[in-house]
Amino acid sequence: MNxxxxxxxGAGKGTIASEAKSTFDIPHISTGDLFRSNIxxxxxxxxxxxxILASGDLVPDSVTIAMVEQxxxxxxxxxxxxxxGFPRTIAQADALEGMRKVDAVINFVLDREQIVARLSxxxxxxxxxxxxHVLYNPPxxxxxxxxxxxxxxxxxxxxxxxxxxxLNVYEAxxxxxIAYYRAKxxxxxxDASPSPEVVLASLVKALxx
Ligand code: AP5
Numbered sequence: 001m002n003x004x005x006x007x008x009x010g011a012g013k014g015t016i017a018s019e020a021k022s023t024f025d026i027p028h029i030s031t032g033d034l035f036r037s038n039i040x041x042x043x044x045x046x047x048x049x050x051x052i053l054a055s056g057d058l059v060p061d062s063v064t065i066a067m068v069e070q071x072x073x074x075x076x077x078x079x080x081x082x083x084x085g086f087p088r089t090i091a092q093a094d095a096l097e098g099m100r101k102v103d104a105v106i107n108f109v110l111d112r113e114q115i116v117a118r119l120s121x122x123x124x125x126x127x128x129x130x131x132x133h134v135l136y137n138p139p140x141x142x143x144x145x146x147x148x149x150x151x152x153x154x155x156x157x158x159x160x161x162x163x164x165x166x167l168n169v170y171e172a173x174x175x176x177x178i179a180y181y182r183a184k185x186x187x188x189x190x191d192a193s194p195s196p197e198v199v200l201a202s203l204v205k206a207l208x209x
Contacts, residue, residue, distance in 0.1 A: 001026060001080045001207070002100055004087070006177055007108030009056075009166045010119035011192045012199060015131060016108075017084045019200050026080035029071055031064060031088075033129055040126070054156040056166035058088060058173060065095045072099055088174045093181075105181040106203060108192040112167065119163050123152040137196075 005013040021028040038046035049059050087093040121134040125145035181187040188206045
C-alpha cells in the first residue's frame, strides 16, 4: 500500500507513522527525518538545507524531489510506503505522480491552538529521533530519553518564530494539496485531536484493514 500523510506541522504524522509502519508492514519515509539525518551526518545536502530547516521554510523542490526519488528506489519501498511530509507543494505532487501510484492520502486535521501546543511541547532524542511531549507523552525521567539516557532537545524549528513561519508556509504552499488530492478521490480526512491510539485506530478503519 502506498500512502501519503498530509497535514500541518505537529499534527502527529510522524507519531502515527511510527506505529502504522508495523501495522501495515511498510517503511516510514519522512523527508524531515532524511534532511535531519543529513544535517547530523554533515553531508553536502545537510549543509545546504540546515538553515532552511531551522527557519521553517521549504527546501527547494528540485532537491527534495531528487532525494525522495532515490529513497523510493530502495528495496524496502517496493512493497509500499508511508510518505510523511512529502509532497508539500503542487510541483512535488506532480513529480510523485510520475514516480509511483498513490493509493490514499491521509489528511490529519487539527486546529491551530492544538498544533502550537504540540509543537512547543515536543522534545526529541537527537541520536534516535524518538519523539516525546512534555505533557502528552513525557519521558520516564524529565528531559532524558527512556532508552539511550541522553538529554532531550527542542528542535530549532519548534521555537516560537519558526513555528509561526511553518504554519504560514503550510497554509500557502501545502494546504492547496488538500483540494488537489480530493479532486483525485484519494483524500481521507482523519481527526488528529484524540490520543495516538485512537487516531491510529481511525486510520486502520478508514483504510479498511
Ligand atoms: P518535518 O519534520 O516533516 O516537519 P513537519 O511536517 O512540520 O512535521 P512535524 O515533524 O513537525 O510534525 P508531525 O506531524 O510529524 O508531528 P509529531 O508526530 O512529531 O519537516 C521539517 C522541515 O524539513 C520542514 O520545515 C522543511 O524545511 C523540510 N522539509 C521536509 N519535507 C519537505 C518537503 N517535502 N519539501 C520541502 N521541505 C521539506 O507530533 C508533534 C508533537 O505532538 C510530539 O511532541 C508528539 O508527541 C505529540 N503528539 C503527536 N500525536 C499526538 C496525539 N494524538 N495527542 C497528543 N500529542 C500528540
